[in-house]
Amino acid sequence: xxxxxVTDIDGTLMPEASPLPSAEVTGVISELLDLGIRVVLASxxxxxxxxxxxxxxxxxxxxxxSNGSVVMEGSKPLRAVPIGTDEEISRLLAYARGRGEAWHVxxxxxxxxxSDDQAYLDMxxxxxxxxEKVDNVEALGVPLTKLSIVYPDGPDAHYFDPDIxxxxxxxxxxxxxxxxxDFNRIDINKGSAVRxxxxxxxxxxxxxxxxxxxxxxxxxxxxxxNSWCSVRSVDALxxxxxxxxxxxxxxxxxxxLKELAAETRRxxxxxxxxxxxx
Numbered sequence: 093x094x095x096x097x098v099t100d101i102d103g104t105l106m107p108e109a110s111p112l113p114s115a116e117v118t119g120v121i122s123e124l125l126d127l128g129i130r131v132v133l134a135s136x137x138x139x140x141x142x143x144x145x146x147x148x149x150x151x152x153x154x155x156x157x158s159n160g161s162v163v164m165e166g167s168k169p170l171r172a173v174p175i176g177t178d179e180e181i182s183r184l185l186a187y188a189r190g191r192g193e194a195w196h197v198x199x200x201x202x203x204x205x206x207s208d209d210q211a212y213l214d215m216x217x218x219x220x221x222x223x224e225k226v227d228n229v230e231a232l233g234v235p236l237t238k239l240s241i242v243y244p245d246g247p248d249a250h251y252f253d254p255d256i257x258x259x260x261x262x263x264x265x266x267x268x269x270x271x272x273x274d275f276n277r278i279d280i281n282k283g284s285a286v287r288x289x290x291x292x293x294x295x296x297x298x299x300x301x302x303x304x305x306x307x308x309x310x311x312x313x314x315x316x317x318n319s320w321c322s323v324r325s326v327d328a329l330x331x332x333x334x335x336x337x338x339x340x341x342x343x344x345x346x347x348x349l350k351e352l353a354a355e356t357r358r359x360x361x362x363x364x365x366x367x368x369x370x
Contacts, residue, residue, distance in 0.1 A: 094318070095129060095130060095295050096295050096299065097129060097131050097300065097349065098132040098156070098312060099131075099132070099302070099304075099345060100134055100303060100306070100309050102136075102137075103306065104303050104345055105340060105346070110219075118149070120353065121146065121153075127356045130154060130295075131152075131154065132289060133145070133155055134286070134302075136268040136272065137157065137158075137220075137221065138157055138162070138198040138202070139157040139158075139164055139200060140201065141222075151166040153166065154289060156282060156286070157198075158238035159282055160280050160286075161175070161198075161276050161285075171285075172199075172200040173280050174235045174237060174277065184262075185229065185239070187255070187259070188241050189206070194242045195239060196216065196240055197229050198236070199236060199237060200237060202222040203224070204224050205223055206225070206229060240272045241272065241273050243271055259275065263278050264277060264280055266310075268308045274308060281308070282312040283314070283315060287315075298317055300316070303321075303345050305321060305329075310332060313332055318335075319332070319333040319335065320335045322339060323338060324339060
């Protein structure tokens with residue numbers, strides 16, 4: 093029996109950069125929670141954005157934020173892992189500043205940027221991110237858990253650039269969404285966070301399903317037995333997954349979750365036929 097669902101957000105559960113989920117998405121997630129299935133929202137988005145998606149369900153959800161560097165059980169932090177040492181972060185931020193494009197860093201509670209590009213700030217806040225413009229993020233004195241740099245022509249085209257290859261030796265680097273390249277601590281990714289959650293709650297490899305669409309989902313998809321990626325995903329991701337799903341605009345993941353809810357209800361009726369709640 094499935095005990096946990098782990099799903100990416102943008103391009104998987106919801107269309108890319110959607111500000112809010114549909115009533116249908118919220119309803120299916122609520123139903124899964126009522127059936128006793130843990131729901132983990134796994135995203136490159138920071139916690140501030142994820143908690144704003146499902147305000148009525150927030151305390152019942154598990155949030156895998158900032159590509160796994162932050163894990164929250166409702167509003168309770170389970171872990172928050174910095175990008176690296178202070179020296180490593182300084183070198184990485186020097187690279188970000190030198191590119192001339194917008195970027196931001198996450199802490200466990202909110203995000204920060206040195207950019208005053210209003211279009212960029214509008215884009216980030218448009219998906220519910222609590223972001224603050226500051227003069228120097230290194231002077232904040234808070235743990236910085238992820239760096240996201242904008243690549244206007246798309247991050248996939250730059251993933252194998254020589255400068256990115258050099259940073260892969262020190263950091264976990266992955267394209268995220270349409271324009272971001274994300275940098276986390278080298279041993280931190282969505283896969284490590286999923287393992288942490290499974291170990292914390294005693295969930296076995298056959299007891300959860302994972303959904304994702306981008307290369308920053310590979311680390312959680314590849315080890316999973318019940319792995320699903322988008323029909324739009326790159327071939328490397330499809331090769332790592334057992335199944336594919338249709339795009340969110342066509343009801344892909346939400347349709348699969350509806351089927352899971354119906355199947356779980358049938359199983360629970362068999363196990364407990366006298367239950368009035370089923």
